Amino acid sequence: MSDPSLTQDIECDLLVIGSGAGGLSTAITAAKHGLDVVVIEKEAHFGGTTAYSGGVLWIPGHSKNPPGVASDHRDTALRYMKDQTGAFYDEAAIGAFLDVAPEMVDWFERETEVRFVPTLYPDYHPDAPGGVQVGRSILAAAYDASRLGKDMHRLRPPLKTITFIGMMFNSSNADLKHFFNVTKSATSAWYVGKRLASHFIDLLRYRRGVQVTSGNALAARLAKSCFDLNIPIHTGACARELLCQGDTVTGARVQIGQREVRIAARRGVVLACGGYPHDPQRTRQAYPHLQRGGEHLSPTPEGNTGDGLKLAGSVGGQVDMRFEGVGAAAWMPVSRVPMANGTFGVFPHLLDRYKPGIIGVLRNGKRFTNESNSYHDVGAAMIAACADLPETAMWLVCDAATIRKYGLGYAKPAPLPLGGLIRKGYLLKGRTLEELATRAGIDPTGLMATVSEYNQGATQGEDRQFGRGTTAFNRYLADPSHTPNPCVAPLGKGPYYAVKLVMGDLGTFDGIRTTVAGQVLDGQGAVVRGLYAVGNDRASIMGGNYPGAGITLGPNMTFGYITGRFIAGAPVHEPASRKGSQTEATHAI
Numbered sequence: 001m002s003d004p005s006l007t008q009d010i011e012c013d014l015l016v017i018g019s020g021a022g023g024l025s026t027a028i029t030a031a032k033h034g035l036d037v038v039v040i041e042k043e044a045h046f047g048g049t050t051a052y053s054g055g056v057l058w059i060p061g062h063s064k065n066p067p068g069v070a071s072d073h074r075d076t077a078l079r080y081m082k083d084q085t086g087a088f089y090d091e092a093a094i095g096a097f098l099d100v101a102p103e104m105v106d107w108f109e110r111e112t113e114v115r116f117v118p119t120l121y122p123d124y125h126p127d128a129p130g131g132v133q134v135g136r137s138i139l140a141a142a143y144d145a146s147r148l149g150k151d152m153h154r155l156r157p158p159l160k161t162i163t164f165i166g167m168m169f170n171s172s173n174a175d176l177k178h179f180f181n182v183t184k185s186a187t188s189a190w191y192v193g194k195r196l197a198s199h200f201i202d203l204l205r206y207r208r209g210v211q212v213t214s215g216n217a218l219a220a221r222l223a224k225s226c227f228d229l230n231i232p233i234h235t236g237a238c239a240r241e242l243l244c245q246g247d248t249v250t251g252a253r254v255q256i257g258q259r260e261v262r263i264a265a266r267r268g269v270v271l272a273c274g275g276y277p278h279d280p281q282r283t284r285q286a287y288p289h290l291q292r293g294g295e296h297l298s299p300t301p302e303g304n305t306g307d308g309l310k311l312a313g314s315v316g317g318q319v320d321m322r323f324e325g326v327g328a329a330a331w332m333p334v335s336r337v338p339m340a341n342g343t344f345g346v347f348p349h350l351l352d353r354y355k356p357g358i359i360g361v362l363r364n365g366k367r368f369t370n371e372s373n374s375y376h377d378v379g380a381a382m383i384a385a386c387a388d389l390p391e392t393a394m395w396l397v398c399d400a401a402t403i404r405k406y407g408l409g410y411a412k413p414a415p416l417p418l419g420g421l422i423r424k425g426y427l428l429k430g431r432t433l434e435e436l437a438t439r440a441g442i443d444p445t446g447l448m449a450t451v452s453e454y455n456q457g458a459t460q461g462e463d464r465q466f467g468r469g470t471t472a473f474n475r476y477l478a479d480p481s482h483t484p485n486p487c488v489a490p491l492g493k494g495p496y497y498a499v500k501l502v503m504g505d506l507g508t509f510d511g512i513r514t515t516v517a518g519q520v521l522d523g524q525g526a527v528v529r530g531l532y533a534v535g536n537d538r539a540s541i542m543g544g545n546y547p548g549a550g551i552t553l554g555p556n557m558t559f560g561y562i563t564g565r566f567i568a569g570a571p572v573h574e575p576a577s578r579k580g581s582q583t584e585a586t587h588a589i
């Protein structure tokens with residue numbers, strides 16, 4: 001579906017290519033500072049990976065902490081960033097992020113439709129120097145997408161595999177708890193009934209769920225803010241080539257269906273195409289498991305084919321591949337879900353690995369890591385553990401009582417049936433561990449030995465091999481009602497179940513080399529005039545690590561804000577009188 005409104009060559013101040021959080025935050029900031037901005041999006045829907053995401057932003061020092069949660073100090077956050085980024089520590093970029101991120105949040109809340117709520121997420125490495133047990137991650141507030149009017153149908157729907165008949169879960173644990181307790185508590189049954197009824201009414205009325213949460217809410221809020229500022233988001237419009245006058249980028253050639261238009265941009269072009277998770281050449285170069293001939297399934301939208309990196313390269317911009325290997329992307333172990341009409345969906349294992357009684361093993365039947373670590377850490381451990389194997393894969397295994405209580409991957413807890421997923425081969429079942437292992441192609445002796453050894457400690461709530469449940473982050477998404485260790489329970493009576501996981505990602509970390517302000521640099525470190533990069537097109541400041549929930553969207557929106565202000569010629573910081581602070585810091589970029 002292409003946008004019928006873009007039929008001829010146009011001119012603007014700033015052209016933004018890509019409609020995720022990186023692009024839209026830049027567009028909004030620049031427009032608010034007086035520029036005439038146009039956004040183009042190659043897909044029929046706007047929102048990119050951002051609309052699929054959890055909508056969490058990592059913002060050290062934000063002002064939204066709930067009562068009782070201590071406010072963060074810049075020095076503590078800086079210590080954490082130094083520890084987490086190691087050899088890749090970039091003082092200027094990290095300094096700018098820490099200085100500007102809290103102001104960015106306040107600015108968007110004051111000036112636009114974007115709102116956030118605090119979360120209780122611990123950092124992913126809370127015990128590292130400068131790590132905190134709670135407080136640095138905030139979440140996009142839920143939104144009524146019908147406020148977008150007819151544009152609501154151009155908002156990328158949420159990732160199908162993590163909705164329930166198209167209904168989004170609220171990212172709060174309370175919401176999910178009601179769904180888990182639906183057969184055990186009248187209050188939960190009433191709550192779930194009400195949620196489902198209102199979702200069905202929305203489906204009848206709007207042909208989609210409109211009570212959106214998480215990243216869908218963030219994308220909807222950013223898009224509404226664009227439309228309020230008369231920033232068009234042209235969907236079905238793919239940037240094919242950058243236009244230059246001399247050595248300055250001045251616009252782009254854009255394909256819309258069968259026709260082409262030229263968009264001239266007086267102040268420059270911003271690349272915000274969301275990195276390269278679907279570029280087969282570059283991922284093969286960067287991902288170790290692909291080099292070994294293994295499988296990779298990305299839940300990111302298929303339009304993220306690395307166009308921004310290619311466009312930058314076409315005018316001399318430097319693409320750094322510094323994190324190749326275990327830091328190349330934000331890893332996410334995923335499973336392949338057979339859907340109707342022979343297609344498949346990608347299910348990111350965001351919740352089950354934390355739950356007591358679910359363990360992860362390799363083909364040899366052995367556990368290899370603390371399953372309740374972050375998706376990125378489990379992914380990196382999986383890549384390392386399978387280094388000598390042609391396939392990078394693990395199996396999550398549990399008993400009958402556990403799968404009925406928590407579900408396993410795409411298989412939902414009771415009372416929802418499991419039979420369909422067993423018949424389709426997604427869910428593997430065995431009356432005994434040996435039968436399950438044989439069915440899954442796992443070494444039966446290895447699996448039985450692993451469960452026997454694990455169960456010895458697990459009956460006392462201990463994971464003697466990998467220390468599951470020893471960090472605040474391990475415990476955060478576990479089961480607080482399970483004692484003494486919310487992450488650890490023995491595997492009991494059969495039948496037993498397993499799901500196969502392969503490697504996926506939430507986005508790539510390597511990208512275009514830029515100044516702090518987002519100006520694209522060439523191989524000699526000189527600025528490519530008129531060209532900027534934001535979001536995952538720009539190299540991550542996290543050094544290939546994943547320090548906490550929201551470490552892509554937090555920097556993406558912060559640097560979008562910085563780049564938007566820079567292009568519009570605004571000072572890096574809001575004047576003190578506007579943001580109500582005592583001092584006006586300055587930051588050279």
Ligand SMILES: Cc1cc2nc3c(=O)[nH]c(=O)nc-3n(C[C@H](O)[C@H](O)[C@H](O)COP(=O)(O)OP(=O)(O)OC[C@H]3O[C@@H](n4cnc5c(N)ncnc54)[C@H](O)[C@@H]3O)c2cc1C
Nearest residue numbers: 018020022042048049050054056239274535536550552553
């Ligand atoms: C399931 C899931 C959960 C996640 N949860 C979180 C989270 O809670 N917190 C967090 O920080 N990160 C999270 N992430 C990662 C995060 O969503 C991404 O890092 C982020 O959204 C990338 O933003 P972006 O603006 O760079 O790109 P995107 O949001 O992907 O937007 C890029 C857009 O550019 C468009 N485009 C590409 N090429 C062209 C072209 N040639 N012309 C025009 N348009 C083009 C694409 O179609 C796309 O719409 C999650 C990811 C997934 C998959």
